Amino acid sequence: MFNYFDDLAGRQLTGATLTREEAHAILESTDDQLLEVAAAAARLRRAHFSNTVKVNYLVNLKSGLCPEDCTYCSQRLGSAAQILKYTWLKPEDAVAQATTGIRAGASRVCMVASGKGPSDRDVDRVAGMVSELKDQHPDVEVCACLGILKEGQAGRLKAAGVDAYNHNLNTSEEMYADICSTHEFSDRVRTVEQAKDAGLSPCSGVIVGMGESHDQLIDAVFALRELGSDSIPVNFLMPFDGTPLEGTWLLTPAACLRVLALVRFACPATELRMAGGREMHLRTLQPLALHVANSLFLGDYLTSEGQEATADLDMIADNGFVVLGSNQDQETDDGAPSPEGSLTIRRRGAGTSMAPNA
Numbered sequence: 001m002f003n004y005f006d007d008l009a010g011r012q013l014t015g016a017t018l019t020r021e022e023a024h025a026i027l028e029s030t031d032d033q034l035l036e037v038a039a040a041a042a043r044l045r046r047a048h049f050s051n052t053v054k055v056n057y058l059v060n061l062k063s064g065l066c067p068e069d070c071t072y073c074s075q076r077l078g079s080a081a082q083i084l085k086y087t088w089l090k091p092e093d094a095v096a097q098a099t100t101g102i103r104a105g106a107s108r109v110c111m112v113a114s115g116k117g118p119s120d121r122d123v124d125r126v127a128g129m130v131s132e133l134k135d136q137h138p139d140v141e142v143c144a145c146l147g148i149l150k151e152g153q154a155g156r157l158k159a160a161g162v163d164a165y166n167h168n169l170n171t172s173e174e175m176y177a178d179i180c181s182t183h184e185f186s187d188r189v190r191t192v193e194q195a196k197d198a199g200l201s202p203c204s205g206v207i208v209g210m211g212e213s214h215d216q217l218i219d220a221v222f223a224l225r226e227l228g229s230d231s232i233p234v235n236f237l238m239p240f241d242g243t244p245l246e247g248t249w250l251l252t253p254a255a256c257l258r259v260l261a262l263v264r265f266a267c268p269a270t271e272l273r274m275a276g277g278r279e280m281h282l283r284t285l286q287p288l289a290l291h292v293a294n295s296l297f298l299g300d301y302l303t304s305e306g307q308e309a310t311a312d313l314d315m316i317a318d319n320g321f322v323v324l325g326s327n328q329d330q331e332t333d334d335g336a337p338s339p340e341g342s343l344t345i346r347r348r349g350a351g352t353s354m355a356p357n358a
């Protein structure tokens with residue numbers, strides 16, 4: 001029987017470019033078609049990334065106190081979100097945090113600082129941290145995320161050993177003024193281009209669930225395709241209390257899966273990361289989403305906690321994947337046996353005086 005999405009995946013594998021009409025078909029697929037969409041996207045994921053999952057680890061070098069007003073951000077100007085606020089971590093503390101993530105399996109460390117963009121002194125500070133980290137962990141990839149760059153700063157980061165630069169487009173050009181008034185979409189595009197021109201691997205993604213239309217979301221994804229982003233983090237809005245988007249709950253797990261599939265179809269060979277908010281929005285579809293995305297953040301996000309790192313590592317193994325760069329990389333694995341002690345004898349419900357589990 002003809003399967004539209006499988007046929008589409010076949011065409012992507014021979015180098016076709018996803019059209020706007022096809023993008024709409026993915027986003028507007030029915031729940032009955034959800035597994036077909038996921039399976040077709042999984043074909044592309046397997047073809048380009050085999051059974052590997054790239055594990056990334058965030059270190060928030062400087063938290064809160066930002067003068068910009070991005071509506072989705074808990075670190076924005078005037079945010080009443082009760083987040084941790086601190087100025088630059090000491091280099092040894094930043095390296096210690098990163099080392100924890102590397103030991104847990106991360107092959108990329110993302111060093112992030114709040115703010116519109118770095119001063120030259122900030123660039124020097126981060127350069128020092130990166131060289132210290134690379135001395136101890138020469139194989140780790142470092143991605144810096146420091147905001148809008150000024151002329152020459154990308155080259156200085158590259159010279160210091162930084163491998164990649166993250167700056168998300170977040171949404172479409174048309175919608176950008178609705179989510180931020182202190183800088184423009186074009187500033188973001190320019191920074192990604194500067195990073196790319198300096199030889200840094202460009203990482204740029206989106207935040208979905210901010211009220212964007214399907215056309216605006218497709219515009220954003222196609223802009224990332226045009227920009228040549230090497231990795232695309234897809235964030236799902238975490239509507240922090242105390243921010244303008246507080247109480248904005250517009251996503252369902254199935255809608256989130258369709259967005260990941262859209263990005264996979266649009267950019268089949270690009271690293272696709274299920275990023276912030278995956279736990280609360282994909283919920284029980286996270287393992288299925290891992291068959292579409294090939295990358296995730298392990299551990300906590302910048303200002304909120306993620307699910308337990310061990311749960312993520314179990315999810316990767318249980319779904320037949322291996323952590324990229326681990327010694328299992330490329331080996332087949334039938335999944336790890338259940339850990340000892342995971343069976344709990346029932347002591348509640350029928351036959352007891354305790355409330356049942358329902």
Ligand code: SF4
Pocket residue numbers: 066067068069070073074075076077113114115116147
């Ligand atoms: S997204 Fe970045 S620039 Fe915008 S408010 Fe948050 S920390 Fe500041």
